[in-house]
Amino acid sequence: MLQELKRSPLYLILFAVMAIMLLPFFWTVTTSFKTPQEAQSYPPTWIPKQLRWQNYIEAWNAAPFGRYFLNSLFVATATAIGGVITSVLAAYAFAKMNFIGKNVLFYLLVGTMMIPGQMLLVPNYLTIVKLRWYDTYQALIVPWVANVFGIFLLRQFFRTIPDELWDSAQIDGCSRFRFLWQFVVPLSKPALVTLFLFRFIGSWNAFLWVLIMTSREEMRTLPVGLYYFIGEAGTDYHLLTAAATFAMMPIIFLFLVAQRQFIQGVARTGLK
Amino acid sequence: MRGRRLRKVIGESLEAYLYLLPAFAVLGVFTFYPVVRAFQISLYRWPVIGPKTFVGFGNYLKLIGDREFWMALRNTSYYVLGSVPLTLTLAILVAVLLNSRIRGRVMARVAFFIPYITPMVAATVVWRWIYDRDYGLLNYLLEILEKALRHLGLAVNLGPVDWLNQPGLAIPILIVIGVWQYVGYQAIILLAGLQNIDRQYYDAAKVDGANAWHLFRHITVPLLTPQIFFLLIISMIGAFQLFTQVFILFVGNPGPRDSAMTIVFYIYEKAFREFYMGVASAAAYILFGIIFLLTLIQFRLSRRWVFYGG
Numbered sequence: 351m352l353q354e355l356k357r358s359p360l361y362l363i364l365f366a367v368m369a370i371m372l373l374p375f376f377w378t379v380t381t382s383f384k385t386p387q388e389a390q391s392y393p394p395t396w397i398p399k400q401l402r403w404q405n406y407i408e409a410w411n412a413a414p415f416g417r418y419f420l421n422s423l424f425v426a427t428a429t430a431i432g433g434v435i436t437s438v439l440a441a442y443a444f445a446k447m448n449f450i451g452k453n454v455l456f457y458l459l460v461g462t463m464m465i466p467g468q469m470l471l472v473p474n475y476l477t478i479v480k481l482r483w484y485d486t487y488q489a490l491i492v493p494w495v496a497n498v499f500g501i502f503l504l505r506q507f508f509r510t511i512p513d514e515l516w517d518s519a520q521i522d523g524c525s526r527f528r529f530l531w532q533f534v535v536p537l538s539k540p541a542l543v544t545l546f547l548f549r550f551i552g553s554w555n556a557f558l559w560v561l562i563m564t565s566r567e568e569m570r571t572l573p574v575g576l577y578y579f580i581g582e583a584g585t586d587y588h589l590l591t592a593a594a595t596f597a598m599m600p601i602i603f604l605f606l607v608a609q610r611q612f613i614q615g616v617a618r619t620g621l622k
Numbered sequence: 623m624r625g626r627r628l629r630k631v632i633g634e635s636l637e638a639y640l641y642l643l644p645a646f647a648v649l650g651v652f653t654f655y656p657v658v659r660a661f662q663i664s665l666y667r668w669p670v671i672g673p674k675t676f677v678g679f680g681n682y683l684k685l686i687g688d689r690e691f692w693m694a695l696r697n698t699s700y701y702v703l704g705s706v707p708l709t710l711t712l713a714i715l716v717a718v719l720l721n722s723r724i725r726g727r728v729m730a731r732v733a734f735f736i737p738y739i740t741p742m743v744a745a746t747v748v749w750r751w752i753y754d755r756d757y758g759l760l761n762y763l764l765e766i767l768e769k770a771l772r773h774l775g776l777a778v779n780l781g782p783v784d785w786l787n788q789p790g791l792a793i794p795i796l797i798v799i800g801v802w803q804y805v806g807y808q809a810i811i812l813l814a815g816l817q818n819i820d821r822q823y824y825d826a827a828k829v830d831g832a833n834a835w836h837l838f839r840h841i842t843v844p845l846l847t848p849q850i851f852f853l854l855i856i857s858m859i860g861a862f863q864l865f866t867q868v869f870i871l872f873v874g875n876p877g878p879r880d881s882a883m884t885i886v887f888y889i890y891e892k893a894f895r896e897f898y899m900g901v902a903s904a905a906a907y908i909l910f911g912i913i914f915l916l917t918l919i920q921f922r923l924s925r926r927w928v929f930y931g932g
Contacts, residue, residue, distance in 0.1 A: 609735070
């Protein structure tokens with residue numbers, strides 16, 4: 351007890367910093383329930399006088415947010431699944447197979463990590479147009495299914511699986527491909543879940559790429575839809591905060607459910 | 623015998639290439655090829671429609687003479703120099719705090735990490751409103767502070783500040799958003815490093831009479847340098863690519879009087895608003911060159927201060 355008391359300044363600092371970190375979220379959610387008058391009142395109120403769910407309905411109807419939401423969900427899910435599949439295959443080759451040019455290809459991958467993604471926007475835009483993928487889901491998914499960080503993460507994980515397992519499977523007449531899906535993949539579930547979550551969030555949060563590669567309203571994802579909504583809503587903060595809340599909530603929910611995987615994933619690899 | 627081994631190597635290689643094919647096909651088209659292609663485009667006058675003409679390094683020369691491009695370089699450097707050291711310093715403090723034996727650490731880690739996974743666009747919408755002159759939270763907090771100070775007999779005038787419309791404030795308010803978003807992420811990586819430090823070092827130093835500051839300065843920091851170095855590189859590369867926060871905070875504009883024009887914003891504007899693909903690609907290559915050079919220098923310097931295990 352005395353020990354805890356001695357540490358009370360530490361708690362005070364921690365609590366203050368945490369409050370600052372979370373204040374924007376608190377403020378967003380509370381404002382999303384205020385009436386238009388209350389949202390623009392000064393001085394602002396900390397707790398809404400009444401819960402106005404109407405804001406969510408109004409924001410949802412003011413722009414096709416339902417469509418944006420489904421687009422985000424579809425694009426992020428497809429990108430994440432595709433990313434896991436390509437990474438599993440490539441990582442397995444790097445971790446457990448011998449082939450000509452292995453080092454060269456590996457350093458090629460390491461090299462790409464230095465390239466700022468934005469540098470490639472212009473040529474990629476021209477490629478997308480040439481493929482006639484402009485304004486399609488392919489344009490939002492396919493370029494992002496290969497992921498160097500994912501390959502590194504899984505390669506590290508696969509290397510911990512003992513070779514004896516493969517040797518005995520081989521004696522039983524198991525093909526390498528079957529071995530990969532029936533033994534390696536189930537054993538690596540935590541790493542695969544981590545990778546899936548990171549790819550999902552990365553895709554869900556993407557902005558500039560979607561802004562450039564699409565023009566039709568039906569193709570917009572939540573972040574791009576939200577951007578156009580700022581222009582329409584102006585200072586209608588009760589609607590803007592409602593829209594921001596439902597763009598953030600799925601990701602925050604996902605994070606809270608799987609926070610252990612996330613934090614360990616980041617701590618281990620610095621994965622982005 | 624030899625022939626059989628060779629055949630085995632070739633067989634396994636062919637199979638491995640099949641496994642690599644999906645990833646490398648996508649990387650090839652959307653990463654390796656565009657690196658070369660961007661350079662090629664940067665040597666042309668390249669309007670979206672119409673003939674492309676070779677201009678050599680003309681686009682690069684044009685950039686050197688463009689005041690707006692210099693402005694973008696200046697603003698971006700300002701942001702990098704402001705946000706990278708500040709975020710890292712605070713992250714070290716947060717990590718040390720989270721590493722002390724206190725309750726509620728799991729909750730605290732989650733709280734610090736949330737800004738990092740939140741969609742940047744949604745988060746920036748919220749910040750836009752925090753900075754609002756008339757209804758914003760920040761001016762309200764300043765007013766409370768002002769009143770408190772007045773009670774203490776200090777008459778100061780703190781507000782209201784028009785945060786979003788003052789050229790001198792554009793980069794600082796972006797730095798605040800950046801710190802808020804990345805400090806938790808960096809602290810988590812540093813925390814992992816802290817937890818790997820053998821307690822014996824501390825015990826031994828304490829026996830020798832070291833105080834808390836000595837422990838921090840001569841044990842914690844040196845043993846944390848690999849993580850600090852990693853974060854320095856990653857956050858520098860990230861900070862040089864500042865775009866989305868600017869775009870949302872100033873609703874599609876590069877801040878009041880271009881005060882938040884960054885290199886990536888410049889690239890975006892040239893390529894997708896003015897459709898000068900050649901100039902945009904040249905700017906992109908200059909950005910790449912800067913990042914490449916600075917990373918190289920960092921790696922060189924790291925030999926002097928990064929400590930990889932004993």
